[in-house]
Amino acid sequence: MSDNIKRIIVSNSNQLAEKGAEMFCEIAKKSISDRGRFVVAVSGGSTPRAMHGRLSQDPYISDAFWQNTHIFWVDERMVDFAHPDSNFGTARKDLLGKIPIPVNHIYPMPAMIPPKEGAERYQMTLKTFFQSIGQDDPVFDLILLGIGTDGHTASLFPEQAFTYSNQSWVISVKGGHPNVFRLTLTYVVLNRARHILFLVSGKDKALIVKSLFEDNTVDLPAKNIRPLRGTLTWLLDQEAASQLF
Numbered sequence: 001m002s003d004n005i006k007r008i009i010v011s012n013s014n015q016l017a018e019k020g021a022e023m024f025c026e027i028a029k030k031s032i033s034d035r036g037r038f039v040v041a042v043s044g045g046s047t048p049r050a051m052h053g054r055l056s057q058d059p060y061i062s063d064a065f066w067q068n069t070h071i072f073w074v075d076e077r078m079v080d081f082a083h084p085d086s087n088f089g090t091a092r093k094d095l096l097g098k099i100p101i102p103v104n105h106i107y108p109m110p111a112m113i114p115p116k117e118g119a120e121r122y123q124m125t126l127k128t129f130f131q132s133i134g135q136d137d138p139v140f141d142l143i144l145l146g147i148g149t150d151g152h153t154a155s156l157f158p159e160q161a162f163t164y165s166n167q168s169w170v171i172s173v174k175g176g177h178p179n180v181f182r183l184t185l186t187y188v189v190l191n192r193a194r195h196i197l198f199l200v201s202g203k204d205k206a207l208i209v210k211s212l213f214e215d216n217t218v219d220l221p222a223k224n225i226r227p228l229r230g231t232l233t234w235l236l237d238q239e240a241a242s243q244l245f
């Protein structure tokens with residue numbers, strides 16, 4: 001494992017949520033003290049929900065860092081925000097509705113317009129935001145990712161070869177579970193982040209974790225997450241790590 005890649009194994013999913021929240025808070029505070037703001041992109045799926053729940057309790061909820069936090073999305077399913085599959089809708093319930101974050105610091109992906117248009121619009125949202133802070137490139141302070149049992153991450157799926165080399169910042173794809181149109185950040189954006197944190201929990205992830213770490217021949221989306229200059233941390237629980245050598 002190279003110097004900028006780290007693996008942390010905790011005992012169970014509660015500890016994963018606890019450690020994830022602790023790292024989120026640490027990176028937020030460091031980003032604010034270094035640059036005056038914390039810019040994060042969150043993923044959907046079930047794994048981050050417990051961490052979001054943890055962040056919406058003390059000591060995190062009453063911390064001042066939320067005032068200078070900007071939250072974007074790694075990916076979104078093209079469903080109404082009220083639908084249970086909506087990543088934004090779920091985060092709103094678990095986290096956003098509870099924390100003291102300014103409402104204009106929350107940047108949901110537009111899920112209710114045609115997918116291509118949604119991708120273009122979100123790319124423009126990113127361009128405008130990053131230019132406003134003097135950056136031509138989209139460099140997030142933290143990007144949170146999960147993995148699927150097929151090795152997908154974000155909404156970048158193994159069978160969709162066109163996603164690997166796409167130079168856009170945001171694209172629309174159809175796939176995954178639920179199999180709907182989605183918007184997703186691309187590798188171009190993900191790999192520029194200062195910190196990337198994978199949260200992986202449960203024994204159904206054990207085999208894919210093993211092949212991502214131990215099989216050099218696999219070519220899967222999660223394996224293409226290689227930070228250009230930042231750091232990558234794999235936060236695994238014991239079950240997800242159970243097949244590792």
Ligand code: 6PG
Pocket residue numbers: 043044045046047048074075076077087145146147148152153154155176
């Ligand atoms: C999404 C995702 C996706 C997710 C993984 C893991 O579907 O919205 O962002 O990449 O992170 O599929 O999902 P689980 O946490 O539910 O296992």
